[in-house]
Amino acid sequence: MTVAIATWNINSVRLRLPQIVRFLKERRPDILCLQEIKCPNEHFPIAALREAGYAHIAVNGQKAYHGVATLSRRPFAEVETLSFCGKQDARHLAVSFGVEAGADLAGLTLHNFYVPAGGDIPDPQANVKFAHKLDFLAEMRAWSRRRRGDGAALLVGDLNIAPLETDVWSHRQLLRVVSHTPVEVENLNAVQAAGAWVDVVRAEIPPDQRLYTWWSYRARDWAASDRGRRLDHIWASPALAGRVVAAEVVKEARGWPRPSDHAPVVARLKL
């Protein structure tokens, strides 16, 4: 048997509830990590998602902005949130699994991240949001270094950076666009190296193939213009990396009625 782990920036969990339920029913992932839920914990639609088969739900929400949640068919042993840059932003949620979740999931820790988007101007002097993004990545790097070698772990979420040339529709045209600037890519690569994280999606889908997880709402026809970016990621600790048997971007979900601007990403592991 395999375990399917999914991540999806949902851009309002309340507005997108029908799309989430559709995805869960069609794909039946064991775990779904959501970002940009955009609601406080008390407004999260727990009952509807439990009814869809996900009895175990951890939420780190806040009013109007950001917010992450993790839904699971199997029970959590522990739930933890981290703060970054001395802010109260809800951008991280960790869950871990014990033997009561099954022998395959036991010992796994799953980190769900929503990295700051960084605003429009790729200059930390001129744009405090870009400075915050770089600071956040620096803290992620230090945290990754500390937890390195600390057993079976996954790091998933909207990292808001497309690192490879084939992760964007035009490398040349996006070099000065926030999400694909060299300084962001260097910082993301430093986070990855510090934790010895393996990009399991690119291990399964070769880097010479273009792959996107986000398409702007502003395009007249998102599919026809296909000006996408790969902002959403699934990384594994070294011990788990060899266990990944498949990875996929569920692009069709971007074409459903009233979609999120992000598509879900799914990795399947044989644990």
Added chain:
DNA sequence: ATGGTCGGCAACCGA
């Protein structure tokens, strides 16, 4: 070259 669209929440901010 520029502006284009969403969501939250009640005027714009953030993406």
